[in-house]
């Protein structure tokens with residue numbers, strides 16, 4: 001009987017641990033939607049994520065066309 005209780009407790013602990021892990025993993029999956037640095041294009045003022053912006057001599061741009069337009 002003691003063994004049965006031990007197994008039940010173990011199963012419960014395992015279930016709690018797994019459900020806790022599932023919650024945290026789904027939380028990290030939502031990470032890309034978290035706020036990130038936005039940068040205004042120096043040409044058209046459109047805001048783009050800093051990681052997707054294109055660096056120029058006069059600032060950052062939303063695309064290479066705008067960098068070419070603004071910088072001779």
Ligand SMILES: [Zn+2]
Nearest residue numbers: 041044062066
């Ligand atoms: Zn632009």
